[in-house]
Each structure stands twice: as structure tokens, then as C-alpha cells.
Amino acid sequence: MLRTMTPHLTRRHLLGLGALQTAAALGLTRIGPVPEARAATAAPSSRAAAADHTPALVIGSGYGSAVTALRLGEAGIPTLVLEMGRLWDTPGPDGKVFCSTRAPDHRSMWFRTRTEAPLAQFLWLDVVNKDITPYPGVLDRVRFDAMSVYVGRGVGGGSLVNGGMAVTPQRAYFSEMLPTVDAGAMYDRYFPLAQQMLGVNSVDPAWFESTEWYRFSRISRKHAAKAGLKTVFVPNVYDFGYMQREAAGQAVRSALAGEVIYGNNHGKRGLDQTYLAAALGTGNVTVDTLHRVRALRAQPDGTYVVTADRIDTAGRVVGTREIGCDRLFLGAGSLGSTELLLRARESGALPDLSEQIGKGWGANGNVMTARANHLWDTVGAHQATMPVMGIDDWSNTANPVFAEIAPLPMGFEHWISLYLAITRNPERGTLTYHAGTDTMRLDWTPEQSKVSGDAARKLFDRINLRNATIYRYDLFGGNRPVADDFTYHPLGGCVLGRATDDYGRVRGAPGVYVTDGALVPGSIGVNPFLTITALAERNIERVLAEDYRR
Numbered sequence: 001m002l003r004t005m006t007p008h009l010t011r012r013h014l015l016g017l018g019a020l021q022t023a024a025a026l027g028l029t030r031i032g033p034v035p036e037a038r039a040a041t042a043a044p045s046s047r048a049a050a051a052d053h054t055p056a057l058v059i060g061s062g063y064g065s066a067v068t069a070l071r072l073g074e075a076g077i078p079t080l081v082l083e084m085g086r087l088w089d090t091p092g093p094d095g096k097v098f099c100s101t102r103a104p105d106h107r108s109m110w111f112r113t114r115t116e117a118p119l120a121q122f123l124w125l126d127v128v129n130k131d132i133t134p135y136p137g138v139l140d141r142v143r144f145d146a147m148s149v150y151v152g153r154g155v156g157g158g159s160l161v162n163g164g165m166a167v168t169p170q171r172a173y174f175s176e177m178l179p180t181v182d183a184g185a186m187y188d189r190y191f192p193l194a195q196q197m198l199g200v201n202s203v204d205p206a207w208f209e210s211t212e213w214y215r216f217s218r219i220s221r222k223h224a225a226k227a228g229l230k231t232v233f234v235p236n237v238y239d240f241g242y243m244q245r246e247a248a249g250q251a252v253r254s255a256l257a258g259e260v261i262y263g264n265n266h267g268k269r270g271l272d273q274t275y276l277a278a279a280l281g282t283g284n285v286t287v288d289t290l291h292r293v294r295a296l297r298a299q300p301d302g303t304y305v306v307t308a309d310r311i312d313t314a315g316r317v318v319g320t321r322e323i324g325c326d327r328l329f330l331g332a333g334s335l336g337s338t339e340l341l342l343r344a345r346e347s348g349a350l351p352d353l354s355e356q357i358g359k360g361w362g363a364n365g366n367v368m369t370a371r372a373n374h375l376w377d378t379v380g381a382h383q384a385t386m387p388v389m390g391i392d393d394w395s396n397t398a399n400p401v402f403a404e405i406a407p408l409p410m411g412f413e414h415w416i417s418l419y420l421a422i423t424r425n426p427e428r429g430t431l432t433y434h435a436g437t438d439t440m441r442l443d444w445t446p447e448q449s450k451v452s453g454d455a456a457r458k459l460f461d462r463i464n465l466r467n468a469t470i471y472r473y474d475l476f477g478g479n480r481p482v483a484d485d486f487t488y489h490p491l492g493g494c495v496l497g498r499a500t501d502d503y504g505r506v507r508g509a510p511g512v513y514v515t516d517g518a519l520v521p522g523s524i525g526v527n528p529f530l531t532i533t534a535l536a537e538r539n540i541e542r543v544l545a546e547d548y549r550r
């Protein structure tokens with residue numbers, strides 16, 4: 001089932017979407033290659049991939065992986081993508097691929113018996129989370145001692161569950177975080193390329209001003225302005241033309257039906273409809289789902305072997321595969337890629353990996369907070385789930401904060417203004433591997449999170465003071481007005497220029513590359529997927545030009 005139409009569909013996209021639909025219809029865990037697409041590929045590879053060996057292997061199917069798979073496929077290199085989650089393209093008995101935030105079921109979370117939504121309570125009551133049957137659901141919450149991390153699972157990674165905000169970082173801060181990257185090339189070429197490929201668009205300002213669905217944003221804008229703060233529109237990959245048709249009753253509702261963190265059935269351009277569809281359309285890319293990579297090792301001839309467990313929808317390991325590859329691209333996300341490299345280093349499988357693996361991890365300064373409005377400042381029972389506006393106080397050197405005005409689509413008036421603040425937190429944690437339990441830990445303390453929480457509070461104290469409003473204490477558990485102990489934006493662990501060279505080549509393992517959010521050193525000042533995509537484009541271009549010409 002095609003969830004939404006991508007604009008400017010190329011023949012390659014259509015071929016790839018066909019492969020996705022075929023796999024979904026037949027219930028296959030292997031997607032592609034499409035025979036027609038192979039024939040249409042301009043530069044067919046001279047090296048066919050043997051069953052247990054592939055020229056290029058990509059782990060994960062999020063932003064970094066999807067970019068890498070497309071560019072490898074276009075270059076005619078047979079590429080196998082291994083993704084631990086499932087393909088999200090088959091409707092359940094209710095006719096929908098994904099469940100909504102208001103009625104979560106087994107599809108919502110990765111092997112849980114109860115959902116673990118970011119907002120745990122309402123009026124201090126445990127009414128948000130629901131009991132569910134364990135299943136490879138689309139959202140995971142990875143819990144460490146003092147921080148938990150939300151990630152997407154499935155073909156498309158985080159693009160399946162995220163809020164779609166596609167934000168370009170401030171150039172000065174980008175250069176501060178990634179000083180060895182040529183910012184000119186990024187801002188002139190790779191950010192625009194990523195925007196175009198991901199289908200980034202913006203809400204029509206006139207519609208925004210008039211629609212009931214964004215009343216919550218306008219109220220927060222008014223309160224920010226009263227405190228002398230500037231707001232900006234934030235671009236998104238959700239198709240706003242589709243959203244306007246939803247509002248007009250001409251299209252099936254998705255963003256206007258409470259769908260977001262457990263997936264969108266329509267309107268959102270996930271990677272399975274953009275980069276991954278185009279990658280499959282090259283005819284050189286295959287995706288194997290429900291394959292969880294557990295180990296990597298080097299062969300004496302300079303190739304690599306990956307060990308992957310095949311799991312079923314009950315979570316049982318139903319087989320194990322050993323797959324050889326000439327080159328290995330890690331795109332399992334900040335946590336996934338770092339864990340694989342740490343385990344390989346500590347187990348002696350890749351002993352020459354840098355001591356920098358695991359370092360430089362950060363939560364992008366994430367903080368959620370909520371304010372209680374006056375009775376006359378209604379936020380509306382109807383709220384679109386895609387945020388389109390942020391309070392931009394990043395240039396305030398005393399307390400830089402970029403705070404998105406987040407929806408809380410409960411279907412009734414609740415007078416709550418909700419925010420996801422991104423703060424400039426210089427604290428970094430370290431990921432470490434413990435062989436006895438075969439687990440990865442995050443060395444991160446509540447004090448390190450407090451730096452983010454305090455910065456967010458400074459901004460919202462100011463807004464509350466000017467508007468004579470207060471925080472909500474009933475939403476995050478423990479009577480807290482801010483939640484700084486979870487993140488949607490895990491970054492770092494294999495930082496560019498430290499654990500890798502300046503293009504993601506892993507130090508101490510020639511032919512192994514990191515492609516994802518693990519490259520970004522803990523903070524980027526805005527929501528990160530556009531940066532991860534643009535950086536992956538830059539890196540794979542260089543790798544194809546240099547490493548494949550040798």
C-alpha cells in the first residue's frame with residue numbers, strides 16, 4: 001500500500017516503490033532488486049553479489065544508510081542493507097499500516113508489554129500508556145541509567161516516527177561543532193540536495209494564520225512575542241498540500257488524526273518513499289528486514305564478515321547469517337553503530353579501532369516542557385501533529401535555546417502549550433561496552449542533563465513571567481515541570497575527524513565507514529536529520545570518488 005505520493009517521482013522511485021509494494025504484498029523480509037530496474041541501470045556492475053558475499057553492506061536503513069545505499073546503487077555497486085526492524089507497508093486488520101498515538105497497539109513499540117510515551121501522564125493520571133503485545137513495533141525507547149533515547153525501528157529508521165522537521169543548523173554553530181567540514185560546500189550544495197531529496201516543504205503562511213489546526217502554535221507565538229522572543233517557521237517533510245486537503249475533508253487524515261510517533265499512514269515523506277525507494281529502483285540494492293547485526297570481524301584479505309540474527313515477529317532468533325563484504329557502511333544510528341564498533345574493539349575482532357569510539361555522545365540538549373495557559377488562551381481541541389514553528393533565541397549568547405512549539409493532540413481542549421527545547425549543552429557522555437553482560441552503557445549523569453533543563457527553564461521562566469502563566473507539573477512524572485532525561489536526538493559516539501577521518505572512514509578498519517548521527521559530536525543546535533542526510537551525501541561522494549577508484 002502506497003502511504004502517500006512523493007512529488008516529482010522519478011522512474012527510479014517508481015521502480016523502487018514497486019519493489020516495496022511487492023515485498024509487502026507477499027509478506028517478504030527481502031525487498032528488491034527489481035529485474036526491470038537492473039536492466040535500466042546505466043552502469044551495471046561486473047561483479048554480481050554471491051549469496052554470502054556482497055561488495056557493499058549497509059547496516060540500518062535510517063538517514064545515513066539510505067543516502068549511502070542510493071549513491072552506491074547508482075554507482076552500480078551491488079549493495080545489501082540489513083535492517084533489524086520490519087517493512088512498514090502492510091495494513092493491519094484495521095486497514096492502517098500504523099496505529100495512532102491515541103490508540104496504540106502492538107505496532108507502536110519495539111517488543112514491549114506497555115507503551116512508553118514521552119508524556120507519561122495527564123493530570124497525574126496514568127492514562128496515556130497502554131498494555132500491548134510484544135511485537136517489532138516502530139518506536140523504541142533505549143533506557144540507560146540517567147537518560148533514555150527514542151529511536152525508530154524499521155525500513156526508514158527514524159523517518160518512520162519523527163516529527164518531520166527538516167531544519168538547517170546555524171552556519172556558525174555547524175562550523176563550531178564540525179570544524180573540519182567545508183561549510184561552504186555544505187550550505188551551497190549538500191543541504192539543498194538533502195532538502196530536495198527528502199521533499200522538504202513549508203506550511204502556507206496564510207493557511208497557518210487561519211486554520212484551527214495551528215491555533216496552538218499561534219498562541220505560543222503570542223506568548224513568546226510578549227516576552228520579546230522571535231519565532232520562525234520550521235520546514236518539514238510532511239506534505240502540507242496533503243494536510244490542507246485533510247483539513248478540507250478531501251483526504252484521509254493522518255497529521256490531523258493524531259498520527260506521529262507511532263508512524264504516519266499518509267502525508268509524511270519517509271525514507272521508504274524517497275531515498276530508499278530510489279535506492280531500490282537502481283536495481284543494485286537489496287534490503288533484508290528483521291536482520292539484527294550482532295558482530296563484525298575482519299578477514300585476512302581485508303574484507304569483512306558481519307554476523308546477523310534473523311528474528312521473527314515474536315522476537316525469536318530463527319537463524320543466523322554470516323555475510324562477507326568488501327566494504328562495510330554503518331548506519332545503525334548513534335547508539336547502534338557505536339555499539340557494533342565498541343563490541344568489535346573490545347572483543348578483539350577489530351582491535352585497532354580508535355580509543356575515540358564511544359566518546360563525544362550527547363542528547364542535542366533536548367528538554368521537553370509545558371506551560372498552563374489562561375482560560376481565554378485556548379490551544380484548540382484540533383491540533384496537527386507536525387510542528388511548524390519554533391522560538392529562536394539561539395543568538396542569545398547568554399542562554400542559547402531553540403524551542404519548537406510542539407502539538408499535544410489529545411482531541412479536547414487542555415490549555416497546554418508544549419515545547420521541545422534544543423539547548424546548547426556542552427556536556428558529553430561516553431558509551432562503553434561490558435562483555436560480561438554483552439551490553440552497552442552510557443556514562444551520563446543527571447547533573448549533565450540539568451545543564452539543558454536549566455537553560456530551558458531560563459527561557460520559559462521569562463515567558464511565564466511576562467504572561468503570568470505557570471508550568472504544568474502533571475505530564476512528565478515526578479511533579480517535574482521539565483523533562484531532561486530523555487532525548488529524540490542521540491548524536492555522537494563515532495565523531496567525525498576523531499573516531500573516523502573527515503569523511504567517515506573508521507580509523508583502524510580500512511573499508512569500514514560510519515554514515516549516521518554517530519558522526520555528529522553530541523549537539524547541532526537544531527533537529528538533526530537534515531544535517532545527518534547532508535553529511536552522508538558529502539561523505540559518500542568522496543568515498544565513491546576516492547576509495548572506489550583505487
Ligand code: FAE
Pocket residue numbers: 059060061062063064065082083084085150151152153154155156157158159161162163164165166167261291292293294331332333334336337488489490515516517518526527528529530532
Ligand atoms: P536512524 O534513523 O536511527 O536509523 C538507524 C536504523 O538502524 C534503524 O532503522 C534501526 O532499526 C537500525 N539498526 C540499529 N541497530 C541495528 C542492528 N544492530 N542491525 C540492524 N539494524 C540496526 O539513524 N529529527 C529531526 O531532524 N526532525 C524531527 O522532527 C525529529 N523528530 C523526532 C521524533 C522522534 C519521536 C524521534 C525518535 C526522533 C526524531 N528526530 C527528529 C531524530 C531523527 O529521527 C534522528 O536524528 C535520525 O533518524 C537519525 O538518523 P540516523 O541515520 O543516525
